[in-house]
Amino acid sequence: MSDKNKRILVTRSSMPPLEEYVEEIRTLWDSHWLTNMGEKHNLLTQELKKYLDVPGLELLVNGHSALEFTIQSFDFAPGSEVITTPFTFASTVHAIVRNNLTPVFCDIDPDTYCLDADKVEALITEKTVAILPVHVYGHICDVYKLERIAKDHGLKLIYDAAHTFGEKVDGRGIGSFGDASIFSFHATKVFNSIEGGCVCFSDEALGREVYYLKDFGIVDEENVARVGANGKMNEFAAAMGLCNLRHLPEEMEKRRRVMGRYREALKDVKGIKLSPDYENEKVKGMEVAFNYAYFPVVFGEDFGADRDSVFKRLSEHNISARKYFYPLINEMECYADRGWDAGKDTPVAVDTAHRVLTLPIFADLAIEDVDRICEIVRSF
Ligand code: T4K
Numbered sequence: 473m474s475d476k477n478k479r480i481l482v483t484r485s486s487m488p489p490l491e492e493y494v495e496e497i498r499t500l501w502d503s504h505w506l507t508n509m510g511e512k513h514n515l516l517t518q519e520l521k522k523y524l525d526v527p528g529l530e531l532l533v534n535g536h537s538a539l540e541f542t543i544q545s546f547d548f549a550p551g552s553e554v555i556t557t558p559f560t561f562a563s564t565v566h567a568i569v570r571n572n573l574t575p576v577f578c579d580i581d582p583d584t585y586c587l588d589a590d591k592v593e594a595l596i597t598e599k600t601v602a603i604l605p606v607h608v609y610g611h612i613c614d615v616y617k618l619e620r621i622a623k624d625h626g627l628k629l630i631y632d633a634a635h636t637f638g639e640k641v642d643g644r645g646i647g648s649f650g651d652a653s654i655f656s657f658h659a660t661k662v663f664n665s666i667e668g669g670c671v672c673f674s675d676e677a678l679g680r681e682v683y684y685l686k687d688f689g690i691v692d693e694e695n696v697a698r699v700g701a702n703g704k705m706n707e708f709a710a711a712m713g714l715c716n717l718r719h720l721p722e723e724m725e726k727r728r729r730v731m732g733r734y735r736e737a738l739k740d741v742k743g744i745k746l747s748p749d750y751e752n753e754k755v756k757g758m759e760v761a762f763n764y765a766y767f768p769v770v771f772g773e774d775f776g777a778d779r780d781s782v783f784k785r786l787s788e789h790n791i792s793a794r795k796y797f798y799p800l801i802n803e804m805e806c807y808a809d810r811g812w813d814a815g816k817d818t819p820v821a822v823d824t825a826h827r828v829l830t831l832p833i834f835a836d837l838a839i840e841d842v843d844r845i846c847e848i849v850r851s852f
Contacts, residue, residue, distance in 0.1 A: 480841055482794040484834040485659040486723050488715035496711040505707065508687075512710035516665070519717055523638065524655075525645030526672040528679045531710070532686055535634045535656025535669035537703040539567040542652050542671045543602075545681035546628055548573055552601040557587040558800040558814060559821045560606040564632045565801040568604065576600070577802050579818040581614075583748060584755065585768070585828075588820070589614035592621050602628040607636040607646065608797070609830070610662075610765035611747060614756055615641060615649045622650070630654075633672075637663045638720065640761040647672035657713060662727070662763050663720055665713030668705050726835035727764035733839055734767055734831065737846035743775025744849075766796065767833045769849070770824060777852040779827050789848055791832065798825040 487493075500506060507513075513531060521529045532538040543554075550572040556564060558577045568575045576595050581588040587605040603622055605613040613631070622629040629650035637655050639646040647653040657668030673679050681698075684691070689698030716723075728751075738744055746769060748755040750762035771779045779795070786793050800821055802812040814822050831845055 476844070477790065479790045479792065480832050480837070480845070481792045482796075482830060482832050483660050484836065485664055486662075486716055486719065486835055488712075488719055492715050492718075493712065496715050497708060500707055500711070507704055507706040509704065510707045510710070512707045512714060513705055516705075516710040516713045516717075519714065520670060523717065523720075524647045524672060525640070526647040526653075527674045528676060529647075529670050529672050530679050530682045530686070531705045532669045532671065532682075532703045533705050533709075534667045534703075535654055535658060536563045536567060537686070537701075538654040538656075538669035538671045538682075539563065539630075539632060540570055541682050541685040541701075541703055542630060542654055542678075543567055543571045543573070543604075544685055545678055546602070546630075548601045551599070553597060553599045554602045554604050555587075555592055555595050555600060556604040557606050557608070557821070558802040558818050559585055559797050559824060560608055560632065560801060561634070561797060562801060562804065563634070564604065564606055565807075569807075573601075574599070575801075577812065577814075577817050577821075580608075580821045580824065582820050582824070584611040584613070585609065585824055586611055586613040587618075589617040589621065592618070593625075596625055596627070600625070600627060602630055604630045604632060606632040606634070607639075609747065609768050610635045610639060610763050612636070612639070612641055612646065612755065612758060612760050615646075615758070619649065634661070634669075635765045636763065637661060637765075638724070638761075638763050641758050643759070645672075648674065651675065652678060662724070662765050663713070663716055665705065665709045665716065668709050668713060723835040724763065727833060729839070730833055730835075730837050730842055731764045731767055733842045734833075734846065737843065738769065738849065741775075741850060743772040745770040745772060764833065767831045768796070768828050769831055770827045771829070772827065775852065779829050782849060782852065783829055785851070786845065786848055789844075791845055791848070793829045793831050795825075795828065796830045798828070800825045 631653040634656035686703035689700030
């Protein structure tokens with residue numbers, strides 16, 4: 473039921489019934505085994521491998537460490553270049569920079585907002601070692617073209633798939649593309665383990681490296697072979713993941729309904745650009761099983777108001793839309809000394825970042841609330 477005075481946030485964590493979670497963690501009181509690759513951790517690893525349809529998977533404490541450790545596991549020479557997108561969450565580029573590598577920004581595709589595969593090759597230099605695209609909002613990068621480019625130039629292809637939990641492309645798990653794909657199971661994601669994440673891979677040696685890095689480089693009680701860190705998922709988080717995974721089909725169906733309602737109400741509004749309609753059409757030749765993660769709306773010149781005015785009016789009605797992803801990474805304060813020129817290098821991303829608003833979407837968002845949000849947007 474909708475309550476006009478309640479605050480609507482951009483998302484709300486999915487949670488299992490409390491009793492189900494209590495039941496799931498009951499065994500931990502018997503075993504006293506709380507972390508360090510326990511029973512829940514190992515069970516969730518197996519369940520997720522099946523669900524995501526990937527050959528190999530290593531759980532981590534969050535999506536960011538999944539990415540940072542995965543990059544580290546390739547052991548690239550310091551200063552090597554990684555081609556990536558500025559239209560993403562800070563995590564993506566921080567993971568590159570924290571590995572002493574240099575991000576090189578590629579502009580984005582104006583329809584999917586993912587890194588534009590047609591613009592990658594022009595950025596490759598002798599220092600380039602990898603491409604790190606992001607399936608932003610759950611939209612899919614041009615995976616086939618990127619695979620070809622990476623192969624032709626001998627580059628690693630590492631996907632930030634934080635937003636694409638459970639998606640498939642032409643019947644294949646999205647996590648099986650590239651050399652590695654990382655997912656986030658943060659509280660705000662389609663699937664959560666409170667905090668959590670994983671990396672998916674087909675090369676077992678890569679999985680083993682990430683395993684070492686997440687456990688201090690320990691091989692056994694008397695051997696420490698890597699300068700690792702601590703990225704282990706604890707048993708309570710894994711138990712939450714096991715519970716949430718059981719409810720995912722219903723949660724996804726509810727999200728589908730919410731997104732369908734939004735699309736219906738906003739599709740004919742002049743000046744509004746919606747996400748690609750994955751449910752009803754192939755996008756860039758790919759058939760995508762979508763996860764309804766985010767609902768970004770781009771307000772064009774002819775909408776009649778700018779993004780910030782819509783944001784403000786929604787806030788006045790207690791509705792928190794978010795400006796994901798503004799500011800762009802190549803315009804963030806922490807990188808001010810790098811001399812990056814976002815306007816020159818990534819003009820499509822700059823324009824999109826100033827026009828986009830992600831509207832609230834989560835499984836329990838009432839259809840009446842969706843209607844109310846759309847009414848406010850249409851009131852311009
Ligand atoms: N790569 C990409 C492309 C990513 O988007 C992310 C994370 C990562 C990598 C790294 O993955 P993790 O290390 O996080 O696993 C949020 C999330 O914290 C972050 O996970 C996510 N991307 C990013 C897009 O969004 P904030 O700062 O916007 O979150 P916050 O606290 O403002 O929460 C947003 C809304 O979610 C709240 O208004 C209400 C709801 N919420 C939030 C929390 C924390 C809940 O319902 N329950 C909660 O516990 O970053």
